[in-house]
Amino acid sequence: MIKKISIIGLGYVGSSLAAAIASSNKNQNKIIYCIENSNSYGNSIIKKFNKGKFPFESADKELVIKFKRAIKKNNNFRAFTDLNKIKESDIVVISVGFEINHKKFEKNLKNILFLIKKVSYLINPECLIFLQTTLPPGTTEQKIIPLIKKIFKKRQINKNPNIAYSYERAMPGKDYLNSVSNFWRVYSSSNLYAGNLCEKFLKTFINTNKFPSTKLKDITSCETAKVLENTYRAVNIALVDEWTKFSQKLNLNLYDIIEAIRVRPTHNNLRYPGLGVGGYCLTKDPTFAEVSAKSIFKLKDLKFPMSNLAININSKMPSFSFNWIEKITKNFKNKKTLLFGLSYKNDVGDLRFSPSIKLAKYLKKNKFKLNFFDPHVSQKELKTVKKISKYDSLVNYKIFIFSVNHSTFIKNKIIKKIPKNSLLIDLVNFFEKKKYISEFKKKNITYRALGK
Numbered sequence: 083m084i085k086k087i088s089i090i091g092l093g094y095v096g097s098s099l100a101a102a103i104a105s106s107n108k109n110q111n112k113i114i115y116c117i118e119n120s121n122s123y124g125n126s127i128i129k130k131f132n133k134g135k136f137p138f139e140s141a142d143k144e145l146v147i148k149f150k151r152a153i154k155k156n157n158n159f160r161a162f163t164d165l166n167k168i169k170e171s172d173i174v175v176i177s178v179g180f181e182i183n184h185k186k187f188e189k190n191l192k193n194i195l196f197l198i199k200k201v202s203y204l205i206n207p208e209c210l211i212f213l214q215t216t217l218p219p220g221t222t223e224q225k226i227i228p229l230i231k232k233i234f235k236k237r238q239i240n241k242n243p244n245i246a247y248s249y250e251r252a253m254p255g256k257d258y259l260n261s262v263s264n265f266w267r268v269y270s271s272s273n274l275y276a277g278n279l280c281e282k283f284l285k286t287f288i289n290t291n292k293f294p295s296t297k298l299k300d301i302t303s304c305e306t307a308k309v310l311e312n313t314y315r316a317v318n319i320a321l322v323d324e325w326t327k328f329s330q331k332l333n334l335n336l337y338d339i340i341e342a343i344r345v346r347p348t349h350n351n352l353r354y355p356g357l358g359v360g361g362y363c364l365t366k367d368p369t370f371a372e373v374s375a376k377s378i379f380k381l382k383d384l385k386f387p388m389s390n391l392a393i394n395i396n397s398k399m400p401s402f403s404f405n406w407i408e409k410i411t412k413n414f415k416n417k418k419t420l421l422f423g424l425s426y427k428n429d430v431g432d433l434r435f436s437p438s439i440k441l442a443k444y445l446k447k448n449k450f451k452l453n454f455f456d457p458h459v460s461q462k463e464l465k466t467v468k469k470i471s472k473y474d475s476l477v478n479y480k481i482f483i484f485s486v487n488h489s490t491f492i493k494n495k496i497i498k499k500i501p502k503n504s505l506l507i508d509l510v511n512f513f514e515k516k517k518y519i520s521e522f523k524k525k526n527i528t529y530r531a532l533g534k
């Protein structure tokens with residue numbers, strides 16, 4: 083029976099998982115302890131968490147309400163900075179980040195292995211370690227499990243550890259909680275017992291009748307599935323880049339072209355043009371297979387040109403957009419510019435690797451008098467650019483750039499408040515409907531859209 087669950091790492095993924103677990107009817111009487119780093123960042127998360135405040139800005143009202151209710155209802159749903167609190171857990175979830183920022187893979191592994199070591203000393207031998215951090219394929223079986231076995235041996239535990247790997251597909255935004263509870267999972271385990279316990283655990287917070295989980299034969303396959311899944315998306319996004327440039331030159335409407343192609347069921351997820359890729363996952367995960375081949379499996383000849391190219395192309399999209407903006411604003415003497423959207427995607431406040439931030443930096447460096455408008459981002463997160471919150475202030479600008487498709491931006495209000503004779507640059511098809519174009523014409527607003 084699962085009586086106690088611990089979650090280590092309360093970032094975007096760990097916190098939403100905690101919310102999904104704690105708000106599920108099947109987990110009402112369980113102890114759910116959540117652990118963060120004992121530093122100022124970790125402490126700030128814990129403080130919000132224990133007050134019933136979801137630690138990140140979220141457009142998902144259901145998540146915010148259910149999270150608050152769960153903290154209120156269950157005295158045993160709490161967050162700490164003391165790792166010892168995981169003792170006596172039946173399941174310990176690892177949801178910390180993993181990045182490749184050193185040349186030596188062993189150096190990158192240092193943090194997660196240090197944590198695993200500490201966890202291995204604290205847990206009961208039967209406890210299931212449930213990993214959901216995205217890792218280079220092979221990390222769990224080749225590095226993590228041998229370490230746990232070593233610690234178990236030191237503790238004179240004569241038994242194989244129970245390990246499961248199941249990656250998260252959380253999509254922060256308006257449907258954040260649903261993307262955890264009503265979505266398919268992929269998992270794998272180190273042994274049958276661990277697999278069964280993992281499946282049982284997933285059932286406590288996922289509607290697995292409607293969204294059945296897929297079990298893969300081993301953990302390396304499961305890690306590979308996550309990395310391939312995200313690489314596929316990054317490549318798909320990168321592919322559209324050259325077609326965007328082609329369409330700009332030939333004055334084609336790439337949105338209409340893609341819509342026509344998307345009718346084919348085999349092609350219905352072809353990406354649209356955009357400002358590039360941001361966030362914590364697509365910017366790093368496509369590098370993980372090469373790291374795995376080179377550093378874990380010593381397959382030095384195996385290259386991943388497509389994955390690397392995708393990362394490279396996606397990272398250059400903001401500079402392409404900036405060059406285009408610079409060209410079309412050349413004759414503007416008044417460069418008072420308002421940038422709509424700073425976060426890396428719609429309906430979130432997450433700024434990690436945001437292409438809009440990159441664009442903002444290019445604009446500032448090139449003497450655009452820049453302010454931003456983003457209800458999901460506070461002024462203290464980008465001190466160098468002033469935040470504007472009132473639609474009435476729009477009258478003060480000449481150039482408007484839309485770089486994120488937040489559903490909180492009120493289109494009609496924007497159209498009403500944008501002054502006559504201004505320039506509106508749409509990088510994300512924010513004004514997707516043709517009716518807006520005639521509104522712009524009425525006010526002599528020049529509308530230029532990337533890929534249209």
Ligand SMILES: NC(=O)c1ccc[n+]([C@@H]2O[C@H](COP(=O)([O-])OP(=O)(O)OC[C@H]3O[C@@H](n4cnc5c(N)ncnc54)[C@H](O)[C@@H]3O)[C@@H](O)[C@H]2O)c1
Nearest residue numbers: 091092093094095096117118119178179180197215216250
């Ligand atoms: N962000 C997403 O949308 C998303 C989606 C699917 C998968 N993932 C993957 O999930 C993992 C977590 O992503 P995230 O966005 O939540 O990252 P994050 O950086 O927001 O969160 C990780 C948290 O772990 C904490 N942490 C690190 N080491 C710790 C330790 N030793 N003890 C306690 N806490 C510790 C950090 O302080 C941080 O708050 C990553 O591997 C990521 O690639 C992310």
